Amino acid sequence: MKREIVLPGDEMDERKGRKLGNGVYEEDGKVFSRFLGMTKVSENEVNVIPLSGVYMPKLSDRIIGIIDEVEISGWFVDINSPYSGFLPISEAVEEFVDLNRTDLSRYFDIGDAILCRISRLTKNKNVQLSMRDFESRKLRGGTVIKVTPTKIPRIIGKEGSMITLIKTKTKCEITAGQNGLIWIRGEDKGKAIEAILTIERESHTFGLTEKIEKMLGQEEDDTGKSMSDPDNWADKKIQSTDE
Numbered sequence: 001m002k003r004e005i006v007l008p009g010d011e012m013d014e015r016k017g018r019k020l021g022n023g024v025y026e027e028d029g030k031v032f033s034r035f036l037g038m039t040k041v042s043e044n045e046v047n048v049i050p051l052s053g054v055y056m057p058k059l060s061d062r063i064i065g066i067i068d069e070v071e072i073s074g075w076f077v078d079i080n081s082p083y084s085g086f087l088p089i090s091e092a093v094e095e096f097v098d099l100n101r102t103d104l105s106r107y108f109d110i111g112d113a114i115l116c117r118i119s120r121l122t123k124n125k126n127v128q129l130s131m132r133d134f135e136s137r138k139l140r141g142g143t144v145i146k147v148t149p150t151k152i153p154r155i156i157g158k159e160g161s162m163i164t165l166i167k168t169k170t171k172c173e174i175t176a177g178q179n180g181l182i183w184i185r186g187e188d189k190g191k192a193i194e195a196i197l198t199i200e201r202e203s204h205t206f207g208l209t210e211k212i213e214k215m216l217g218q219e220e221d222d223t224g225k226s227m228s229d230p231d232n233w234a235d236k237k238i239q240s241t242d243e
């Protein structure tokens with residue numbers, strides 16, 4: 001997967017039958033970047049990921065990733081960053097695996113969500129991931145949404161108070177990655193997602209905890225829309241892992 005930094009208006013010679021994704025536009029048959037960012041070019045699509053407000057990997061961060069490619073010795077993982085992560089088979093599976101005879105998609109396939117840790121980070125931002133600890137796992141079922149990474153501490157709250165409130169009121173399992181991806185599964189995940197997105201939007205305001213408590217105690221928001229309606233947060237959903 002090719003990646004390079006581009007400026008707004010830079011021409012990208014990457015169309016070649018691919019569809020246009022986020023951060024790019026076409027003019028007179030040519031493809032250009034909309035902003036300062038890093039290209040993300042796959043076999044089927046051309047994207048530019050903005051560099052402002054994005055997650056920059058840090059060693060030992062606990063993150064959520066989406067399997068992007070299955071390789072012969074591991075997996076490339078989308079970690080909501082200009083940089084991909086790589087999860088080697090040795091950091092994901094304890095049993096012996098014959099790489100010449102085993103299809104690694106039997107463990108993790110494209111689109112699967114995982115909770116993992118950044119175990120190695122080079123100066124060139126080569127990111128190695130690991131699942132060799134008791135917290136790391138495949139996230140089965142549920143939905144993954146994306147928020148601004150810097151808002152994660154506010155969503156979690158002091159000593160986990162805010163996220164615990166949401167879990168309790170909605171009867172949902174919620175796992176927040178430091179890279180801005182959040183996995184939700186449970187009885188009322190629509191209400192949980194709406195609460196999380198409200199915290200993201202209003203993280204700077206006073207009385208936010210009381211507002212969230214009130215919100216989680218009612219069936220509709222101030223506009224009369226049901227908070228469980230997926231249309232209210234569809235633009236934030238990046239992955240559904242329902243099985």
